[in-house]
Amino acid sequence: MKLEQSSGIGWPPKAATAMHKYRRGADQGHVTGQAHLGIFYAEGRGVARDDVQAYKWLELAIAQLAESDPSSHDEFTPQRDVLAARMTAAQLQQARKPIASLKPRPETQLKYRVTSP
Structure with a gap:
């Protein structure tokens, strides 16, 4: 089984640009x-x-989907499970440890602050 995008969402043309946009959204908790x-x-x-x-x-x-809508959290579970199947036990342990530390950051914390001299 191949990891695939969820249906209905197309990949932006440039992966690096898309990665940046998805990272920004992920950091904000989307x-x-x-x-x-x-x-x-x-x-x-x-x-x-x-x-x-x-x-x-x-x-x-x-986890976030399960909190907001318990019936919808299965959308990405198969992709996570395919990924877990190819990982070593050490990798899985490493991946599971810091999940709690990945907290959404509001947009205002991501921008540079301008201060007057």
Whole structure:
């Protein structure tokens, strides 16, 4: 089974640009950004392949969906499970540890602050 994008959402043409946009959304707590960031890491799209990061972001998206709508959290579970099947036990342990530390950051915290001299 191949990791695939969710239906109805097309890939932007430039993977690096898309990666940047998904990262920004993921950092702000958007489920779509988190899930797609995980998929991009899993496939090495616009970034070096990193199964640990992929698992973290997919798991975060799944957990957030489960909180908001318990019936919809299965959308990304199969992709996470395919990823987990190719990971070592050490990688899975590493991926599961810091998930709690991945907290959404509001947009205002992501921008540079301008101060007067």
